[in-house]
Amino acid sequence: MADEAPFQLLHSELVQYIYKSGENAETENGRNITKLENMGFRVGQGLIERLTKDTARFKDELDVMKFICKDFWTCVFKKQIDNLRTNHQGIYVLQDNRFRLLSHLSAGKQYLEQAPKYLAFTCGLVRGALSNLGVRSIVTSEVSIMPACKFQVMIQKM
Amino acid sequence: MADEAPFQLLHSELVQYIYKSGENAETENGRNITKLENMGFRVGQGLIERLTKDTARFKDELDVMKFICKDFWTCVFKKQIDNLRTNHQGIYVLQDNRFRLLSHLSAGKQYLEQAPKYLAFTCGLVRGALSNLGVRSIVTSEVSIMPACKFQVMIQKM
Numbered sequence: 001m002a003d004e005a006p007f008q009l010l011h012s013e014l015v016q017y018i019y020k021s022g023e024n025a026e027t028e029n030g031r032n033i034t035k036l037e038n039m040g041f042r043v044g045q046g047l048i049e050r051l052t053k054d055t056a057r058f059k060d061e062l063d064v065m066k067f068i069c070k071d072f073w074t075c076v077f078k079k080q081i082d083n084l085r086t087n088h089q090g091i092y093v094l095q096d097n098r099f100r101l102l103s104h105l106s107a108g109k110q111y112l113e114q115a116p117k118y119l120a121f122t123c124g125l126v127r128g129a130l131s132n133l134g135v136r137s138i139v140t141s142e143v144s145i146m147p148a149c150k151f152q153v154m155i156q157k158m
Numbered sequence: 159m160a161d162e163a164p165f166q167l168l169h170s171e172l173v174q175y176i177y178k179s180g181e182n183a184e185t186e187n188g189r190n191i192t193k194l195e196n197m198g199f200r201v202g203q204g205l206i207e208r209l210t211k212d213t214a215r216f217k218d219e220l221d222v223m224k225f226i227c228k229d230f231w232t233c234v235f236k237k238q239i240d241n242l243r244t245n246h247q248g249i250y251v252l253q254d255n256r257f258r259l260l261s262h263l264s265a266g267k268q269y270l271e272q273a274p275k276y277l278a279f280t281c282g283l284v285r286g287a288l289s290n291l292g293v294r295s296i297v298t299s300e301v302s303i304m305p306a307c308k309f310q311v312m313i314q315k316m
Contacts, residue, residue, distance in 0.1 A: 043167040
């Protein structure tokens with residue numbers, strides 16, 4: 001199905017645009033990642049608002065994370081997170097075995113360094129969604145074998 | 159349903175980003191419109207490729223336009239074009255009575271001047287899709303009462 005394609009293609013254009021309009025310095029890369037992360041944050045906020053309009057209150061943090069892995073992920077990527085793990089102390093690892101925003105990159109090792117710029121937006125997306133549900137977090141990502149990737153969510157206690 | 163929301167919200171972030179990063183001069187507005195149109199063009203090309211992978215050959219120009227109004231529009235906006243008209247001489251008018259990328263703007267007249275920047279991407283989208291199907295065109299848009307709008311497609315004979 002091509003249902004996720006408009007979002008995917010638009011995201012890829014956005015990454016290219018941001019990287020093209022900036023310079024190529026190392027510091028610029030950091031700034032671009034931040035820009036993408038911030039845009040993801042705002043989209044995540046808007047999205048979770050629409051998705052939770054008619055849902056019941058969440059029981060606890062784990063309940064929130066399950067919603068992100070199922071409903072939220074399906075809305076954006078047309079699939080669920082494949083694996084959710086937690087240490088029960090505020091760290092959650094969400095694994096996607098076939099992450100859509102990486103699927104257009106070849107799986108060769110030489111493309112691994114390209115991966116972070118395609119993950120920054122989604123880190124922000126998760127952080128924004130959680131933030132609107134009252135959960136402050138830091139979200140990072142990691143790719144070992146494409147197109148699989150992991151998002152690590154560290155809950156910030158207030 | 160929130161199915162079109164990720165695309166919609168990302169598009170709105172993109173428009174804001176492009177307008178924020180540029181200056182506010184009149185000429186800059188034209189450049190921003192062009193940037194958005196070009197990004198739409200490339201997304202349209204990629205999208206139509208996926209959508210037509212398994213479809214039969216199109217009979218004629220009208221057949222192509224019907225595909226844009228139904229399958230293509232539904233894939234991006236989760237609804238069909240409401241009305242398609244043609245003069246049978248290469249001009250087509252596609253009317254969407256509730257255009258998704260305008261639905262977040264209020265309907266007041268004072269927002270009408272904001273409309274073009276939310277339509278440029280979609281003009282490019284249509285032009286890109288048609289271009290990949292071998293149809294060269296010029297696509298313009300028009301809003302009279304929000305959130306309804308019209309896209310006019312002028313086929314360019316080769």
